[in-house]
Amino acid sequence: MSKFACICGHVINLSHGTSESELSLVPETTIDAIGGILSTRGLSEEGFYDAISDGAFTVYRCPKCGRLHLDEGDGIFSSYIKEEIVQRG
Numbered sequence: 001m002s003k004f005a006c007i008c009g010h011v012i013n014l015s016h017g018t019s020e021s022e023l024s025l026v027p028e029t030t031i032d033a034i035g036g037i038l039s040t041r042g043l044s045e046e047g048f049y050d051a052i053s054d055g056a057f058t059v060y061r062c063p064k065c066g067r068l069h070l071d072e073g074d075g076i077f078s079s080y081i082k083e084e085i086v087q088r089g
């Protein structure tokens with residue numbers, strides 16, 4: 001089982017499809033395309049998973065500190081931490 005140690009010390013399970021920390025960052029264009037397919041010819045479960053993963057990024061959210069770790073492939077992650085909350089507008 002692959003694991004990733006967050007900077008805060010929390011260890012995140014990277015097992016695909018089983019980790020509650022695993023998220024998919026899906027482009028709006030992909031979501032629109034899936035909507036189009038669903039409204040015209042339908043989509044199998046396998047087709048849905050194939051379509052939604054097309055161009056998507058896998059992101060892990062640390063449940064302890066909230067950092068987001070974007071999987072760049074080959075074991076490389078780009079990590080992001082929440083900035084101070086500022087209300088705009």
Ligand SMILES: [Zn+2]
Binds near residue numbers: 062065
């Ligand atoms: Zn963390």
